[in-house]
Amino acid sequence: MTSNQIVSFVARYYKENGGLLANVYKHSRPTVDAGSEYVVVNSLDIPNKLLQELIVNVNLHVNDINSTVPNTARLEELESNAYNVLDKVHSGEIDLYIQTSKTFRENSLNEHYVNIRLLVKILKNS
Template sequence: MRTTFDQEDILYSILATSAVKAAVSGGLYKQIRPDDSKLEDVVINSLPIDQGSVQRSTANVNVYVPDIQIKINGKNQYQPNTTRLKALTALVVPALQERYSSEKWNFWISNQTTFREPEINQHYLNLRIEFKFHNS
């Protein structure tokens, strides 16, 4: 049987050997991001995994990017750094395109969105990765 740790390890090994790791100013992490990070970080985490001969699960790949400060109507405000978010998305998505492994698993990107983290003045790209493990 496979675990959520297995899918995090798979995604980590792919991203660690891709252009993504060198492109971010911070690091690549499993499950949790360092406290108070102000850098660009990639965090991989998992939702629960089914049990059985075919296991399905969802993993998240979150790419954090600090907001930029701009003046709007004479007031400094934080806005998403869409230029940087787009550049990192252009690296992450190809690295995580649909894959099939001889180790009896496959995954694909099911959706992508961006979330705001107003408490830390950052936004993050969220990629939902659907996994299927074949244990027969």
């Protein structure tokens, strides 16, 4: 599997298995309004190489309550949900393991996001 295929798998898996956010984007945030809450799934680009392991970022974005105050309750709810959906997934082709999570401020957008770093192990390469 390539990095693009893995990012697509993680995005689809999050959406189809109980992820709370409906707006899921691959690789980057859209340039148009993405809404007040959305997910961006990306990885370091390793195009067209068959991989055995890859780090994938799942970024859960939430608008701030005001220009300086994060919506910590919602960020914590989304982080907990993502842990339940994405940690220790065994699909037959791919295993997912959460390595870390950390909250960051996105100054230019008046939002914060939780970055969940996944270790993806590829079991079957096609």
